[in-house]
Amino acid sequence: MAKGSNATRPTWARRLVSQLSDVLGKSPLANIIFDPVLGWRRAPGRARAAIGDSITWEWDIDPTGFRRLPNARPGKGQKKVWVFGCSFTEGQCLPIEQTYCYLLQDRFGGAEIQPYAIAGYSSFQNLLQLQANLMTSKPDVVVFGYFHFHLIRNVAHPILWKNRHSHPAFGRLQKVGSRSTEIFRPAAFINEFGKLNFRKVNMPLSEQEYEGMMAYAPDRFTRHQISCRVFEEARALTEAAGAKFVVAVLRSGDSIEAKEVDKTPPMETMFVKQLLERGFDVVDADPNKPFEDISFYPTDIHPNSSANKHFAAVIGEKLDTMLN
Template sequence: MKKKLIKTFTFRIITYLIFPILLSTTSAEIILRVAGYKPWQIENLNVTVEPKGNFFTKDAELGYKHLPGKFKVTLNGNYSFNATHLNNSLRITHPLNTENLQSNKPGIWIFGCSFTYGWSLNDNETYPWLLQTKFPNYEIVNFGVNGYGTLHSFIQFKQALQQGKKPKIAVIAYAGFHDRRNALLRARSKQMAAWNKLGILFQPDARLAENGDFSYSMTELEYREFPLMRVSALSHFLEINYNQLEEQLYKSREVSLAIIREFHRLAEANNVKLVVAGINAGSAKMLEELRKEGIATIDISVDLKIPANNNLPHDLHPSAIANRQYAEKLGSFLQELKL
């Protein structure tokens, strides 16, 4: 009798609980795959750097920064570009032999990510370099670094001011995807999982305070995958949606806004004119809000879906043509400021 009850109970568990769960998850897996969702595959990067084999070094306040020197970077074995970093780790905006001629001129500092750095482009194809040719009476400084967000830019700005330097104009090249970088969300950690070759890495991580200000600290970069997301489209789908929810919960756009406001206060205190340049389509709402607060803004974005504006099939980043458009739009705006 007891064995019969156990068998009956087991049968009902399988029939009414386990089987429906398996059926529903299998059905969901099939539907998602048909809809184009896939299990997560970590990006297989084929990037070689000569001569040192590495492009970055760790930094206590920024997480990482460029190594000084001249580099040849090859993507996917068939596309190369040359990049030159000064001893302060920043990319050059004019030939090295003219460095002393520029150093005493008033400065225009441009802060941003890989779009500003000019990833996949030669030195003289980046928009900061092109701006230098348009404004020979100024020293254009390219603070752009791959993977940086607005929080990195704020820290860079503070560091440079503490060294006794002061520009006439500071430009933040803002993109909507910087929000997740500023709050160091899961989605950002997921992106960096493929790129991090430095081992255990700490990144600045900002959080919004109740009064609307922000605070930040250094947080270990760590990405924890959802179970089975490398083999299950359903698990990966759930992880993507969780990441989107996290972005809302942590109010990442509001974090970015608070950082830019503090950047603006620091600039005003040092008699520096701040300009926020929207460099992608996702920056429009931020520019609108900043404009209402009296902060100078300009939309320099281009349509990266147009083949001529990106470096595909080698790389997704803006092309030399796109950078010429950035330089033209930002340069025209700076001229309107009557430099």
């Protein structure tokens, strides 16, 4: 059996990869455009999206390329909370009013919640965006939303590119024929000087490219080491700016199968334990329930409104103490 084949993965992983491949091949991601540092972002404006006949929503993207919170009223002297993440934080499949960032903004009317999240992003892309933000502004709290798929995204693991050519965020942009201007993912690595660095990995991969790269794909230990460095640099930048840093675990790994409830507790999964050992402030926002209860399963694996209410409640309790 070929190394890295779908049959060698755990059942939950095969199901997740299958759903992601199916859903991501059909669902629009609201005007994805090329970004020379992050790989991709969204074009400003309004767009509609749908998955099948049952899930529809709208995007309102601000001039910086991120989803706009319509209830945010920035004011002088307000405390700022920057929330970084991927589609879980952006609110894939949900109207903006049901996303946890919107619910947090409602809860903290005297603060400004600013989401910096785009579908498919890694924690490393979040770090790059944080670096850019800090050049012109300062937050009071930085929240990094963590989803266990970030561990393979951070290193641009080849499994991410297989059979993704039909998806607008993982293939060539429309009317772009040159490989140099394809969407890419920043792949983090630790260089010979012990510094965190990155290279640009173009996509999609051919079958031959995929099989060749799988032989050199970073193993779990390497993925964890690199990801820990990503979080360490994000925390250091945040604290140097005089702000507080917290990791919010939205989905921790070993994800629960539908109708099953046996799962490693979120705070006991390997990577989260490594963060705790390094002294990170980590809040467990994982609902820790079967997919069918907290997502649009079986149509889509993204968190539903119930899960987002849970995220908002748990993260909100943490922000109560951090903002005060």
